[in-house]
Amino acid sequence: MSALRESLGFLTSRLRQVGIFVALILIVILFQVLTDGILLQPQNVTNLVVQNSYILILAIGMVMVIIAGHIDLSVGSIAGFIGAVAGVMIVHWGWAWWLAIPACLLVGALVGAWQGYWIAYVGIPAFIVTLAGMLIFRGLTLITLKNQQITPFPNELRALGGGFLPDISGGTSVLEWLTVILGVGGTAAILFQALKERRVRRKFNLENEPMAWFAVKNGFIAVLMLIITFLLASYRGTPIVLIVLAVLVIVYSALMNNSIFGRHTYAIGGNLHAAELSGIKTKKVTFRLFVNMGVLAALAGLVFTARLNSAQPAGGTGFELDSIAAAFIGGAAVQGGIGTVAGAMIGGLIMGVLNNGMSILGLGTDYQQLIKGLVLLLAVGFDIFNKNRTGSGGGSSMGRRFKWKTTPPATETSTPATPEPVVVDAK
Amino acid sequence: MNVPILQMRGITKTFPGVKALQDVTLDVNRGEVHAICGENGAGKSTLMKVLSGVYAHNTFDGDILFENEPCEFSSITDSEKRGIVIIHQELALSPYLSIAENIYLGNELAKNGWVDWRKTNLEAAKLLARVGLSENPVTPIQHISVGKQQLVEIAKALSKEVKLLILDEPTAALNDEDSDHLLDLILHLKGQGVTSIIISHKLNEIRKVADAVTIIRDGKSIETLRLDQGQITQERIIRGMVGRDLESLYPDRTPNIGEEVLRIEDWTVQHPQDHSRMVVNNASLNVRKGEVVGLAGLMGAGRTELAMSVFGRTYGRAVSGKVYKYGQEINTSTVSDAIDHGIAYATEDRKHYGLNLIEDIKRNISMAALNKLAKRGWVDGNKETTVANHYRKSMNIKAPSVAAITGKLSGGNQQKVVLSKWMFSDPDVLILDEPTRGIDVGAKFEIYTIIAELAAAGKAVIVISSELPELLGICDRIYTLSAGHITGEVPIAEATQETLMHFMTKEKE
Structure with a gap:
C-alpha cells in the first residue's frame, strides 16, 4: 500500500x-x-x-x-x-x-x-x-x-x-524480419540502458524513481516499441528515414x-x-x-x-x-x-x-x-x-525530477564546518 | 504605550512537502521598530508574505489581527488598503520611469483616467522631502543610486498612507552611509507614528533601531526580546538564531605565507559608458602564497570592477595595466584565459552571475572546469557525480543529493556550491567578492573556515568585503580603495576599523 x-x-x-x-x-x-x-x-x-x-x-x-x-x-x-x-x-x-x-x-x-x-x-x-x-x-x-x-x-x-530497408526474407514472410530484429533489439537496448542508469544512480546515492513507477514506465515503453515494430513489420518494413531519425535522436540526446x-x-x-x-x-x-x-x-x-x-x-x-x-x-x-x-x-x-x-x-x-x-x-x-x-521557481522537467517530500528542506543548521580537507585534487 | 497594532497567532504555512512556518506568533506594538531575525531559510520572508497577502488567507492556518480587526487578505492590494506596505529586498521599481511615476505606479493621481502630471510631481516632491531625498521627481529611476532608490520605495509606501512598513533586508545592497541614512529615516518615521518591521542580518543595525526583536528558527518563533527589558544584545540574538552560543566568529589560523603569486600593476579601467570616468585608476597590488588579502572600500570605490576587469575583462573598457603570475606577465583578457592561468573569481551576486539556478548541484560545480571531466568533448557523468559528492561532503552542502536544484538551496549552501565550482577549477588565486553576503551567522563561520583552509593549502586568496570586522577577522593584509585609487595597504597587526575607514574615505589628490 x-x-x-x-x-x-x-x-x-x-x-x-x-x-x-x-x-x-x-x-x-x-x-x-x-x-x-x-x-x-x-x-x-x-x-x-x-x-x-x-x-x-x-x-x-x-x-x-x-x-x-x-x-x-x-x-x-x-x-x-x-x-x-x-x-x-x-x-x-x-x-x-x-x-x-x-x-x-x-x-x-x-x-x-x-x-x-x-x-x-x-x-x-x-x-x-x-x-x-x-x-x-x-x-x-x-x-x-x-x-x-x-x-x-x-x-x-x-x-x-x-x-524502406530491404526485406531479408525476400518477400516470403508476412512480417519483415529485419524490422522485427531492429525493433526487438532496440527495445532490449533501451531496457538495458534504463537498468544500467538506475544502477549507477543507486551507486552514487542519487534518488531513484520508485521501483513500481520504473517498472510500469519501462514496461510500457517496451510494449509500445514492440507494437510499433509489429505494425511496421506487417506493412513494408522500416522506413529509411526512421533509421536516420533514430540515429539523430540517440546522437543528439547523448x-x-x-x-x-x-x-x-x-x-x-x-x-x-x-x-x-x-x-x-x-x-x-x-x-x-x-x-x-x-x-x-x-x-x-x-x-x-x-x-x-x-x-x-x-x-x-x-x-x-x-x-x-x-x-x-x-x-x-x-x-x-x-x-x-x-x-x-x-x-x-x-x-x-x-x-x-x-x-x-x-x-x-x-x-x-x-x-x-x-x-x-x-x-x-x-x-x-x-x-x-x-511553487517551484525552476523549470518543468528538471525541477520536478526529484522528490523533496521525504527529506527536510535544506535549511542551515549552524554546526561549523568540520575541518576536513577541502582542497581537492580532482584528477 | 504598549498597544498592539499587529498580532499574528498560530501561523502555519505548508508548501508541498515542506512545513515553512509552524505555529508562529508575532506581536508588534504601535509605533515601535520591530526586527525579525533568523538564519536564511528560517521562514522570515514567508512570514512577511503571509502578512502582506502574497499568500492568500486560505492558503495558511492561523489568525492575523491588525488594529484588533481580523484580516483576510487575498492579495497585496488588500493589505495595502489597510496600510500594510512591504518593501522587498529586490526593489520593485521600473528603471525607465521617473521617480514620481514610480511612486504613484498603480495608484496614479488621475482624473477620469488621465494622469494629472502637475499634481503627481508636486506630491512626489513633498514625499521626497519627507524621506530626505533631494532629487527632481522627473529623474528616471535608473539615474539614481540604489540607496536613493530605496528611499523612493519608502516614499512610495508613504504615499499609500502606510501604518505598518515592512522592510526586507533594506540595507543589504547599501553602503554604510546610505544604511545610516535609511536607519535614521526609519527612526524618524517612528516619531511620526509609523510602525516598522525590519528583517535584517546585520546585528549592529538591529541594536541601533529595534525596540523589539523576534527570532525565527526553523519555521518557529523562538522568542521576542524587548529593549525596555534590556534583552537586545548581540550574544543573545545570535544564541537565539543558532540555538547556542558562538564561541568565536572567526576560525583561528596561523598564516604560512610564501612567494608572490599574483601581482597587478598600474591597472586602469574606464567606465563602460562614461569614457571620461576612470573606475579603477592606476591600481597596483599583489598577493602571496598562503595569504588572505582584503580589499576594502565603500560602495562605488571600484573593488568589484577591479576584480572583474582582471578576470577576463568582464567589466569596463580600455583596460590597461599588467598582470604577473610568479613574476611572469600573463594575459587574462578572456575568462577562459584567466581560468587557464589559475585565477578564479566568485561573484558578489551569485544568483545573477554565479549559479545556474535551474540546474542541479553537480552540473553547477562542474561548470567552470568541464574539460577536467571530459575526454574528447564527452563528459564522464560518473566522475562528475563523484566529484560533486566529494564537495558536498567536504564543504558540508546541505541538500538531499547532488542532483538537487541549486535554486532551492539556502543562500549559504548556494555560496558553498559557488566556492566548490571554483575550487574544482583548481586555481592558484581565488578572488572572493562578498563571500558572505546574505548568509546567516552560522554559515558565515563555515565560509571563513573554508577560506582559512584554502590559504593553508597554499592558495592566494583575495577577499572583497563591505564588512570591516570580517576583513579584520580573516585577512593578513588589507588594501583600501577609494574612488578607483588604492589609498592604503595595511598589515593586519596595524589595522583597525578606524584606520581602514580613514583610508577608504581618503581622496587622492
Whole structure:
C-alpha cells in the first residue's frame, strides 16, 4: 500500500512528464476510436512516421536553440531553399546523390553560419535575425526555382523520403524480419540502458524513481516499441528515414546530456552571465547551435523534397511553427535552460497524430489549425499552472525530477564546518 | 504605550512537502521598530508574505489581527488598503520611469483616467522631502543610486498612507552611509507614528533601531526580546538564531605565507559608458602564497570592477595595466584565459552571475572546469557525480543529493556550491567578492573556515568585503580603495576599523 502511495506522490511530483506521455496516448486512443481503427493500421502508422519525420528532425535542432534561450523562425524557409538547391544540383546539373546530399548539408551549414554570425557576434536578437532569414531564404527559394517546381528526382534520393530497408526474407514472410530484429533489439537496448542508469544512480546515492513507477514506465515503453515494430513489420518494413531519425535522436540526446557542447548549451540558457563568468565561450556555442540548426534544416528539406519528389516554391512553409510547437509541447522553457530532445520528439508526435487523425476524419485545415493552436496553448498553460501549484521557481522537467517530500528542506543548521580537507585534487 | 497594532497567532504555512512556518506568533506594538531575525531559510520572508497577502488567507492556518480587526487578505492590494506596505529586498521599481511615476505606479493621481502630471510631481516632491531625498521627481529611476532608490520605495509606501512598513533586508545592497541614512529615516518615521518591521542580518543595525526583536528558527518563533527589558544584545540574538552560543566568529589560523603569486600593476579601467570616468585608476597590488588579502572600500570605490576587469575583462573598457603570475606577465583578457592561468573569481551576486539556478548541484560545480571531466568533448557523468559528492561532503552542502536544484538551496549552501565550482577549477588565486553576503551567522563561520583552509593549502586568496570586522577577522593584509585609487595597504597587526575607514574615505589628490 505504501509503495502505491509513494508512486502516486512521485507521479504528481513529475506531472508534466507523465502528463505529456498520457496526453499522447489519450490522443492516439481518441483518434483510433474516431477513425474506426484506421489510425493504427500498419500503412497509416508507416505514413505517420514518414510524414512527420522532417518536423521531428527540425524539432531536434529547434529544442537545442530554445534551450540556449533563442528561437529560429527561418527553418521552414531554409528547408524550402535547400530543396530548391537540391533540385538544381541533382535535376539540372545532374549531380549524383552522394555528392548532392553532403553539398546540400554544407549549404545548410553556411546558411546557419550566416545567421549565427549576426546573432552570436553582432548581438542581434535571434527573433529578428531569423525573421529576416525567413524572408531572405523564402526569396532565395523563389529565385532559385524561378517560381517553378523542379521534378522528378532519381530513385536514390527518393528513398530518403519514401524508401524502406530491404526485406531479408525476400518477400516470403508476412512480417519483415529485419524490422522485427531492429525493433526487438532496440527495445532490449533501451531496457538495458534504463537498468544500467538506475544502477549507477543507486551507486552514487542519487534518488531513484520508485521501483513500481520504473517498472510500469519501462514496461510500457517496451510494449509500445514492440507494437510499433509489429505494425511496421506487417506493412513494408522500416522506413529509411526512421533509421536516420533514430540515429539523430540517440546522437543528439547523448550530445545534450554528456558532451561539453551540450552542457554549455544548458548553462547558457540557464544563466548567461554565470556561464560567461565560468569561462564558457558563449558566442562560439551560440554560433555553433545555429550552424547545427542550418544543417538539420537542410536535412529536413532533403527528406521533404525526396518525399514529394519535387522541389517546390512553397516547400517548407509553416515547418518552423510546427517544430517550435513540438519543442514547447515537449516541455522546453521559453526562457531557456530547460528542455530535452526526447520531449521534443513526443511533442512532435502529438502534433503529428493530431494532423494525421484530423486529416483521416476529413477535417479541413481551418479546424486543424484551430485545434493545434489550442493544444499548444493548453500544454504550455498546464506547464505554468503546474509550476505555480508546486511553487517551484525552476523549470518543468528538471525541477520536478526529484522528490523533496521525504527529506527536510535544506535549511542551515549552524554546526561549523568540520575541518576536513577541502582542497581537492580532482584528477 | 504598549498597544498592539499587529498580532499574528498560530501561523502555519505548508508548501508541498515542506512545513515553512509552524505555529508562529508575532506581536508588534504601535509605533515601535520591530526586527525579525533568523538564519536564511528560517521562514522570515514567508512570514512577511503571509502578512502582506502574497499568500492568500486560505492558503495558511492561523489568525492575523491588525488594529484588533481580523484580516483576510487575498492579495497585496488588500493589505495595502489597510496600510500594510512591504518593501522587498529586490526593489520593485521600473528603471525607465521617473521617480514620481514610480511612486504613484498603480495608484496614479488621475482624473477620469488621465494622469494629472502637475499634481503627481508636486506630491512626489513633498514625499521626497519627507524621506530626505533631494532629487527632481522627473529623474528616471535608473539615474539614481540604489540607496536613493530605496528611499523612493519608502516614499512610495508613504504615499499609500502606510501604518505598518515592512522592510526586507533594506540595507543589504547599501553602503554604510546610505544604511545610516535609511536607519535614521526609519527612526524618524517612528516619531511620526509609523510602525516598522525590519528583517535584517546585520546585528549592529538591529541594536541601533529595534525596540523589539523576534527570532525565527526553523519555521518557529523562538522568542521576542524587548529593549525596555534590556534583552537586545548581540550574544543573545545570535544564541537565539543558532540555538547556542558562538564561541568565536572567526576560525583561528596561523598564516604560512610564501612567494608572490599574483601581482597587478598600474591597472586602469574606464567606465563602460562614461569614457571620461576612470573606475579603477592606476591600481597596483599583489598577493602571496598562503595569504588572505582584503580589499576594502565603500560602495562605488571600484573593488568589484577591479576584480572583474582582471578576470577576463568582464567589466569596463580600455583596460590597461599588467598582470604577473610568479613574476611572469600573463594575459587574462578572456575568462577562459584567466581560468587557464589559475585565477578564479566568485561573484558578489551569485544568483545573477554565479549559479545556474535551474540546474542541479553537480552540473553547477562542474561548470567552470568541464574539460577536467571530459575526454574528447564527452563528459564522464560518473566522475562528475563523484566529484560533486566529494564537495558536498567536504564543504558540508546541505541538500538531499547532488542532483538537487541549486535554486532551492539556502543562500549559504548556494555560496558553498559557488566556492566548490571554483575550487574544482583548481586555481592558484581565488578572488572572493562578498563571500558572505546574505548568509546567516552560522554559515558565515563555515565560509571563513573554508577560506582559512584554502590559504593553508597554499592558495592566494583575495577577499572583497563591505564588512570591516570580517576583513579584520580573516585577512593578513588589507588594501583600501577609494574612488578607483588604492589609498592604503595595511598589515593586519596595524589595522583597525578606524584606520581602514580613514583610508577608504581618503581622496587622492
